[in-house]
Amino acid sequence: MANETIQTLTIAGTDSGGGAGVMADIKTMQMRHVFSAAVIVAVTAQNTIGVQDFMPIPKKLIDEQFASVASDLKIRACKTGMLADVATVEAVVANLKKYDLGTLTVDPVMVAKGGARLLSEDAINTVRDELLPLADILTPNLPEAEELTGMKIDDKDQMMDAAKKLQDLGVKNVLIKGGHQTESKESSDFILLENGQSFWVSSPRIDTVRTHGTGDTLSSCITAEIAKGADVETAIRTGKKYVQATIANGIQVGHGHGPLNHWATFEGDGE
Numbered sequence: 430m431a432n433e434t435i436q437t438l439t440i441a442g443t444d445s446g447g448g449a450g451v452m453a454d455i456k457t458m459q460m461r462h463v464f465s466a467a468v469i470v471a472v473t474a475q476n477t478i479g480v481q482d483f484m485p486i487p488k489k490l491i492d493e494q495f496a497s498v499a500s501d502l503k504i505r506a507c508k509t510g511m512l513a514d515v516a517t518v519e520a521v522v523a524n525l526k527k528y529d530l531g532t533l534t535v536d537p538v539m540v541a542k543g544g545a546r547l548l549s550e551d552a553i554n555t556v557r558d559e560l561l562p563l564a565d566i567l568t569p570n571l572p573e574a575e576e577l578t579g580m581k582i583d584d585k586d587q588m589m590d591a592a593k594k595l596q597d598l599g600v601k602n603v604l605i606k607g608g609h610q611t612e613s614k615e616s617s618d619f620i621l622l623e624n625g626q627s628f629w630v631s632s633p634r635i636d637t638v639r640t641h642g643t644g645d646t647l648s649s650c651i652t653a654e655i656a657k658g659a660d661v662e663t664a665i666r667t668g669k670k671y672v673q674a675t676i677a678n679g680i681q682v683g684h685g686h687g688p689l690n691h692w693a694t695f696e697g698d699g700e
């Protein structure tokens with residue numbers, strides 16, 4: 430039999446506008462040449478201007494999606510994105526414990542770029558206490574890292590302190606994204622690995638509002654690279670280069686925070 434195709438899974442919400450959530454995840458996985466399945470946990474009515482409405486999927490149907498995927502596919506790595514509310518986080522946690530879905534990257538999505546809440550406030554504790562201890566890699570942006578640690582994060586030293594605090598909550602590898610530091614000329618993310626090593630990945634900040642789905646794209650690319658056998662550091666470095674390429678080679682879609690160019694390639698991308 431030919432070698433089995435590398436399979437990944439995204440566990441997240443949909444974006445009817447096509448730019449973020451499961452849509453960004455699957456486009457990224459496809460570009461990185463892995464197969465992606467999807468467990469949908471919420472449906473949003475959304476476009477580049479904002480989130481008009483959303484509805485979480487009932488627990489029974491979440492459980493059934495996990496069962497369908499786990500009973501047939503061999504998932505090497507998975508990621509979580511938008512998780513909506515306490516009941517949804519709890520359902521996802523129970524399924525992650527029940528099935529072997531490989532290396533887990535948690536993107537703790539809380540608020541969309543347009544300001545809409547995608548995780549209820551009371552679910553932040555559930556994410557911190559129940560989901561984080563399962564995560565191999567956690568990829569919060571600055572406001573998410575602040576919520577999870579209770580710290581104010583205004584500079585690079587505080588980003589490093591927050592990463593340590595997140596590791597103390599049970600996460601193995603932490604990547605704090607600096608995309609929200611809009612006053613800086615560089616977009617710099619801090620990484621603290623399981624073995625205690627740490628490093629920064631930086632790229633020139635691109636002056637654009639077309640950054641809808643950057644976090645989803647980064648975490649999906651990391652998930653794809655891990656599934657292909659990359660170590661965490663290499664997967665993160667590849668993810669950063671891919672996101673940069675998707676922002677730099679912009680496409681013109683919608684009237685607000687436009688989506689990324691998932692077709693973008695970058696030097697040495699190995700595909």
Ligand SMILES: Nc1ncnc2c1ncn2[C@@H]1O[C@H](COP(=O)(O)OP(=O)(O)OP(=O)(O)O)[C@@H](O)[C@H]1O
Nearest residue numbers: 570606607608609616634635641642643644645672
């Ligand atoms: N304007 C920009 N120019 C270059 N890189 C950027 C820019 N904005 C974000 N990034 C990079 O994109 C990645 C995602 O960071 P960001 O902080 O935007 O995540 P996020 O807020 O979770 O994204 P989203 O919620 O849109 O999915 C990081 O690697 C960050 O450095």
Ligand SMILES: Cc1ncc(COP(=O)(O)O)c(N)n1
Nearest residue numbers: 442443449450541542641642
């Ligand atoms: C379903 C879903 N998942 C994630 C995001 C975050 O992306 P952004 O912060 O760019 O709006 C989103 N808007 N919608």
